Amino acid sequence: MVRSSVGNEASAFEKARIIKILESVGMVLQPLELAQIINNLPKDVVLDREKLARFLLLTAFLDQQAESPSARRTAIRIYDLFGDDLFFKPQQCLIQINRLAALKDEYKISPAIGRVLPRFGWFVLRVGGFLTYEMMLNRSNLSEKLGRCKTPKEAAALLQSNPLVESILREKAVRMYISWVGHPNLGIDVSNGKWDKSFFEMPVDGHVGKIFSRGGLVSAVIHEGKRGSGSRWNVIIASNMRLSIQEVTNQYSDDCIMVDHGAFQIGINCCPDNLKDIACDSCPRASICQIKSKIGCKGYCMLRDFCKRNLTWRAY
Ligand code: SF4
Numbered sequence: 502m503v504r505s506s507v508g509n510e511a512s513a514f515e516k517a518r519i520i521k522i523l524e525s526v527g528m529v530l531q532p533l534e535l536a537q538i539i540n541n542l543p544k545d546v547v548l549d550r551e552k553l554a555r556f557l558l559l560t561a562f563l564d565q566q567a568e569s570p571s572a573r574r575t576a577i578r579i580y581d582l583f584g585d586d587l588f589f590k591p592q593q594c595l596i597q598i599n600r601l602a603a604l605k606d607e608y609k610i611s612p613a614i615g616r617v618l619p620r621f622g623w624f625v626l627r628v629g630g631f632l633t634y635e636m637m638l639n640r641s642n643l644s645e646k647l648g649r650c651k652t653p654k655e656a657a658a659l660l661q662s663n664p665l666v667e668s669i670l671r672e673k674a675v676r677m678y679i680s681w682v683g684h685p686n687l688g689i690d691v692s693n694g695k696w697d698k699s700f701f702e703m704p705v706d707g708h709v710g711k712i713f714s715r716g717g718l719v720s721a722v723i724h725e726g727k728r729g730s731g732s733r734w735n736v737i738i739a740s741n742m743r744l745s746i747q748e749v750t751n752q753y754s755d756d757c758i759m760v761d762h763g764a765f766q767i768g769i770n771c772c773p774d775n776l777k778d779i780a781c782d783s784c785p786r787a788s789i790c791q792i793k794s795k796i797g798c799k800g801y802c803m804l805r806d807f808c809k810r811n812l813t814w815r816a817y
Pocket residue numbers: 712715716767771772779780781782802803804805808809810811
């Protein structure tokens with residue numbers, strides 16, 4: 502692990518503009534993304550805070566090292582299979598875990614995991630972990646437990662203090678889950694308005710690290726190796742950059758969750774790791790882009806006028 506200068510650092514004015522654009526992109530796309538997860542659920546689950554908090558936790562468990570759309574479809578199909586027993590009779594579901602075989606082709610995992618474990622094995626371990634965690638809750642109410650915490654950070658720590666959750670969810674996934682159930686503009690608001698949106702912590706994945714580095718929002722990048730030491734030397738170690746990313750974001754925004762999501766979306770859609778068809782000045786994918794009309798993109802990257810284009814850095 503090495504720390505290097507980012508290259509060109511943005512001015513305070515440029516940082517402020519970039520972060521505001523990222524925030525506005527996230528404010529449009531983050532609620533839509535969450536709606537995609539919950540819109541296909543029956544109304545009684547969506548309207549029941551406890552069922553929804555548990556369903557979203559299952560989704561977060563499945564999302565780890567998996568293809569997100571397939572993980573989200575699979576979570577809904579698991580609910581179709583077990584109904585409310587999924588939330589209130591986890592032991593019964595665990596005994597019948599062989600029923601998951603009907604869903605094994607739906608769930609897609611990352612190739613790296615596939616090389617060490619059969620896909621169905623990974624799937625069963627995730628769902629089994631979720632059901633076991635529910636059994637450990639021992640009839641207590643997850644949404645109330647989280648909502649009683651003073652801050653989202655405390656709620657994340659509470660969730661992670663369970664060794665089972667700690668073994669399944671990475672810290673960034675825990676922060677993402679806490680934003681789903683606690684951010685006042687998103688799914689559930691377990692704290693009943695007690696948590697201000699400025700209290701949250703950014704999840705920060707590789708795409709977010711890439712946008713903050715390529716954009717020149719941070720002065721230094723923490724990455725895998727010395728320049729020229731291997732093909733992956735310039736891959737960002739996002740978890741080690743989280744604090745500097747959070748710090749600069751807090752200077753210019755009071756809604757870091759939306760900034761995080763905006764950076765993720767620009768990073769994955771407009772600013773590819775391999776630079777092929779990169780959208781800085783003109784986007785070759787404009788005719789097929791799924792987010793263009795939603796965020797009012799004019800056919801080139803929305804950060805074009807302020808980004809420092811430190812193209813060395815990669816997410817993965
Ligand atoms: S696409 Fe270009 S302008 Fe947009 S974030 Fe990436 S490097 Fe910056």
